[in-house]
Amino acid sequence: MSEPLPLxxxxxxxxxxGVTAVSGxxxxxxxxxxxxxxxxSGCGKSSLLRMxxxxxxxxxxxxxxxxxxxxxxxxxxxxEDRSIGIVFQEHALFGHLTVAQNVGFGLRAQSRSAxxxxxxxxxxxxxxxxxxxxxxxxxxxxxxQRVALARALxxxxxxMLFDEPFASLxxxxxxxxxxxxxxxxxxxxxxxxxVTHDPREALALGDRIAVMRAGQIEQVGVPEEIYRHxxxxxxxxxMDEANFLSITKDGSGWSTVLGAVDQSSEGHFVxxxxxxxxxxxxxxxxDAKIQRCDYAGSHWLLRVRLRTGDEVVVLAEPDSxxxxxxxxxxxxxxxAKQVVVRQS
Amino acid sequence: MALHRKALRDxxxxxxxxxxxxxxxxxxxxILTFSVLNPSVDVWRQQWNTRLPRQLIETSILLCxxxxxxxxxxxxxxxxxxxxxxxxxxxxxxxxxAPLAVPxxxxxxxxxxxxxxxxxIQGWWREIFGQDAWFPPIRSLGGAIIVFTLVLYPYVFxxxxxxxADQAGSSYQVARSLGASSFEAARRVMFPxxxxxxxAGVAIVAMExxxxxxxxxxxxIDTVSVGVFRIxxxxxxxxxxxxxxxxxxxxxxxxxxxxxxxxxxxRFGQAGGAASGLVQRRLTGxxxxxxxxxxxxxxxLSFAAPTVQxxxxxxxxxxxxxxxxxxxxxxxxxxxxLLLATIVAIVCGIGAILVANAARFSGRSxxxxxxxxASVGYAVPGPVVAIGSVFVLVGLDDxxxxxxxxxxxAVATGSLIGLxxxxxxxxxxxxxxxxxxxxxxxxHEMTGAAxxxxxxxxxxxxxxxxxxxxxxxxxxxxxxxxxVLKELPIVLLLRPIGFDTxxxxxxxxxxxxxxxxxxxxxxxxxxVAMIPVGLLARQLFRGAS
Numbered sequence: 001m002s003e004p005l006p007l008x009x010x011x012x013x014x015x016x017x018g019v020t021a022v023s024g025x026x027x028x029x030x031x032x033x034x035x036x037x038x039x040x041s042g043c044g045k046s047s048l049l050r051m052x053x054x055x056x057x058x059x060x061x062x063x064x065x066x067x068x069x070x071x072x073x074x075x076x077x078x079x080e081d082r083s084i085g086i087v088f089q090e091h092a093l094f095g096h097l098t099v100a101q102n103v104g105f106g107l108r109a110q111s112r113s114a115x116x117x118x119x120x121x122x123x124x125x126x127x128x129x130x131x132x133x134x135x136x137x138x139x140x141x142x143x144x145q146r147v148a149l150a151r152a153l154x155x156x157x158x159x160m161l162f163d164e165p166f167a168s169l170x171x172x173x174x175x176x177x178x179x180x181x182x183x184x185x186x187x188x189x190x191x192x193x194x195v196t197h198d199p200r201e202a203l204a205l206g207d208r209i210a211v212m213r214a215g216q217i218e219q220v221g222v223p224e225e226i227y228r229h230x231x232x233x234x235x236x237x238x239m240d241e242a243n244f245l246s247i248t249k250d251g252s253g254w255s256t257v258l259g260a261v262d263q264s265s266e267g268h269f270v271x272x273x274x275x276x277x278x279x280x281x282x283x284x285x286x287d288a289k290i291q292r293c294d295y296a297g298s299h300w301l302l303r304v305r306l307r308t309g310d311e312v313v314v315l316a317e318p319d320s321x322x323x324x325x326x327x328x329x330x331x332x333x334x335x336a337k338q339v340v341v342r343q344s
Numbered sequence: 345m346a347l348h349r350k351a352l353r354d355x356x357x358x359x360x361x362x363x364x365x366x367x368x369x370x371x372x373x374x375i376l377t378f379s380v381l382n383p384s385v386d387v388w389r390q391q392w393n394t395r396l397p398r399q400l401i402e403t404s405i406l407l408c409x410x411x412x413x414x415x416x417x418x419x420x421x422x423x424x425x426x427x428x429x430x431x432x433x434x435x436x437x438x439x440x441x442a443p444l445a446v447p448x449x450x451x452x453x454x455x456x457x458x459x460x461x462x463x464x465i466q467g468w469w470r471e472i473f474g475q476d477a478w479f480p481p482i483r484s485l486g487g488a489i490i491v492f493t494l495v496l497y498p499y500v501f502x503x504x505x506x507x508x509a510d511q512a513g514s515s516y517q518v519a520r521s522l523g524a525s526s527f528e529a530a531r532r533v534m535f536p537x538x539x540x541x542x543x544a545g546v547a548i549v550a551m552e553x554x555x556x557x558x559x560x561x562x563x564x565i566d567t568v569s570v571g572v573f574r575i576x577x578x579x580x581x582x583x584x585x586x587x588x589x590x591x592x593x594x595x596x597x598x599x600x601x602x603x604x605x606x607x608x609x610x611r612f613g614q615a616g617g618a619a620s621g622l623v624q625r626r627l628t629g630x631x632x633x634x635x636x637x638x639x640x641x642x643x644x645l646s647f648a649a650p651t652v653q654x655x656x657x658x659x660x661x662x663x664x665x666x667x668x669x670x671x672x673x674x675x676x677x678x679x680x681x682l683l684l685a686t687i688v689a690i691v692c693g694i695g696a697i698l699v700a701n702a703a704r705f706s707g708r709s710x711x712x713x714x715x716x717x718a719s720v721g722y723a724v725p726g727p728v729v730a731i732g733s734v735f736v737l738v739g740l741d742d743x744x745x746x747x748x749x750x751x752x753x754a755v756a757t758g759s760l761i762g763l764x765x766x767x768x769x770x771x772x773x774x775x776x777x778x779x780x781x782x783x784x785x786x787x788h789e790m791t792g793a794a795x796x797x798x799x800x801x802x803x804x805x806x807x808x809x810x811x812x813x814x815x816x817x818x819x820x821x822x823x824x825x826x827x828v829l830k831e832l833p834i835v836l837l838l839r840p841i842g843f844d845t846x847x848x849x850x851x852x853x854x855x856x857x858x859x860x861x862x863x864x865x866x867x868x869x870x871x872v873a874m875i876p877v878g879l880l881a882r883q884l885f886r887g888a889s
Contacts, residue, residue: 055796
């Protein structure tokens with residue numbers, strides 16, 4: 001028999017004052033795995049995280065940690081008995097305690113010397129060994145989040161939860177910190193659920209990604225799958241800019257203005273293509289016309305209008321020049337494919 | 345796993361605690377309200393034919409007068425010291441709350457003796473302008489309104505200062521930068537934002553005025569609270585007294601209703617931090633002198649002059665042949681006062697900590713309702729609370745009698761318990777309000793982090809919530825202590841025989857017009873009350889320069 005998974009949430013429901021926040025969500029976390037739970041604000045991802053932590057109870061469904069049920073709506077294990085580490089967005093360091101006292105907070109049961117050794121080990125892990133006597137208000141935002149990570153990891157939790165931990169930091173710091181977090185999680189082999197509203201963060205951190213919308217998980221998969229083969233329009237456009245083209249049936253099969261697509265059945269489907277998969281070839285008699293063009297340094301972003309009325313966003317080489325009104329033709333880049341997605 | 349707990353029971357202990365505390369507070373008021381359902385018609389008819397109409401009119405005029413007065417004085421001074429710089433403005437910013445340490449009955453008798461017919465001022469007046477020269481009557485409704493305004497304006501001053509230091513200040517700057525004149529900015533942006541704070545401040549002032557029946561008696565005014573006192577102390581007819589107390593409650597409800605109305609739909613957040621919003625303008629020349637004089641005048645009349653006068657009297661009495669009556673019991677009175685204040689502060693502090701934390705740990709929205717009910721006492725005038733508590737304690741005595749612990753002299757009604765109970769009911773609210781504000785400052789994430797690190801809720805309270813909210817908890821205790829030190833109505837109504845406090849001693853002497861002999865205990869109250877008021881001033885205005 002195989003080892004039970006660190007975390008299994010099955011068919012979990014949550015209502016607040018009659019409004020459903022989470023409706024029938026199932027999610028698993030494997031040994032040493034990081035799953036990024038991504039979705040717009042208010043989609044229920046933080047509610048799900050709070051239920052896994054035990055800070056809220058489930059209204060339906062079941063949560064298991066390492067094979068043991070911790071909440072089935074009838075009986076629960078309190079958060080203090082779940083062995084879960086949490087890192088919140090901000091403000092969660094204890095302001096009246098030093099960095100060392102914060103990191104050692106969850107180690108009360110241990111002897112003083114064991115605690116001191118563990119705190120030193122954790123501070124070394126987050127590369128802030130000299131910071132033990134500082135107070136939270138003396139740290140930068142990034143340093144605070146690293147201390148929060150060390151504090152949550154110190155007791156050796158079976159699962160780590162992150163609730164938008166970098167949302168209040170600036171872009172550069174975010175990238176830096178997310179690399180460090182990935183490294184630390186890797187070295188401690190701790191499974192983690194990482195809640196974020198930033199698709200780039202999800203792509204960078206998640207071994208798998210779960211996309212959540214309006215209380216439900218719309219798709220789960222490895223990052224490439226989520227990005228390249230989204231199942232729905234929502235997942236496609238949430239993860240990155242996407243063009244959607246209507247599909248029509250002709251004699252030989254199904255196609256869009258950019259060519260044939262694989263579609264097996266009739267229904268509410270459209271074809272999705274990313275801006276960098278489309279090419280714009282200048283041609284004065286072409287049937288595509290540039291409506292708007294923005295220079296972004298590494299590329300041009302063109303908004304092109306077709307005769308059919310479809311609008312397509314195209315990523316073009318930086319070394320050409322484009323102006324509004326230019327005409328041309330659109331085509332798929334070599335190797336690129338249109339992906340059929342469900343309307344949603 | 346033995347760690348499983350029934351989901352239904354999760355947080356139930358916290359919720360129940362809050363509900364029980366709310367019930368303990370609400371029951372006296374509840375019982376009182378029910379007594380109206382069974383009115384004693386005779387009492388009411390008799391009252392209506394004698395004092396009642398005058399009491400209703402005088403209570404209304406008094407409340408309106410003091411409300412307007414404290415709004416003008418408290419709000420005006422807050423604006424003056426927040427918006428302008430002038431000699432002493434920094435010191436006045438915290439010194440102007442000093443009258444909080446002066447009970448209204450003390451300022452009342454000092455005013456009467458100095459400005460009254462037999463006092464030095466009128467004597468001097470008659471010497472200059474002749475025996476029949478007109479002098480504004482001091483022992484009047486107008487005199488009482490001035491005295492109440494002078495001791496109660498700090499409540500409005502405090503909330504207005506806080507609001508000015510907070511959002512209202514910065515929006516004033518924005519309005520000015522958008523081209524509004526200073527008057528226009530004040531009228532269109534500032535005042536609407538200050539309105540909720542001012543309404544809350546004036547409501548507190550009106551409640552404090554309504555609760556009083558000592559000061560008003562000096563001034564020969566008959567209010568509904570005096571009516572309760574007279575019936576209870578005159579006849580010990582609990583039913584009649586309680587019915588009359590509901591009339592006081594009715595006035596309180598009107599005040600609360602008006603406050604809601606005045607507050608409008610806006611809400612205001614209490615600012616604790618440094619003044620950042622309002623950029624102060626420096627006053628020069630005659631304007632700065634006038635501003636200084638205005639602050640100085642209010643402070644002199646409300647605090648400095650009466651304190652100096654009391655000190656002079658106290659020293660003269662101490663060195664003179666007559667001496668202060670009961671001086672040999674001074675230590676006992678002081679001890680009683682401090683004992684009572686300490687017990688009530690601790691009980692209120694514990695209650696407030698339990699209720700404020702219950703809201704976070706119970707996971708039930710009804711816990712918040714319980715917390716609101718637990719703070720209803722502050723909106724209930726002292727006489728109402730006192731009479732309601734008597735009902736509860738009589739019931740308790742009867743209950744104890746039934747199970748055979750009936751002692752001659754009554755356990756609950758004849759002991760300190762009644763006094764502590766009634767004051768707790770009344771003063772749980774200020775403690776709860778400040779402690780709650782402190783706990784609210786602790787983000788929910790922090791509570792969650794502490795729990796996931798293995799702490800049970802009560803350990804979270806001890807290791808995280810209380811250390812982080814300690815200033816608020818301390819402030820709450822201080823507020824309760826000041827209130828109990830100065831409290832007169834509840835003590836007069838409920839004190840066990842032989843249990844005298846400084847306030848009772850002062851009031852009794854002053855009632856017999858032995859003002860100079862009342863000076864010593866009065867000074868003692870002010871001195872003791874100055875300690876917590878000083879702490880409050882330091883905490884509120886630290887760094888707010």
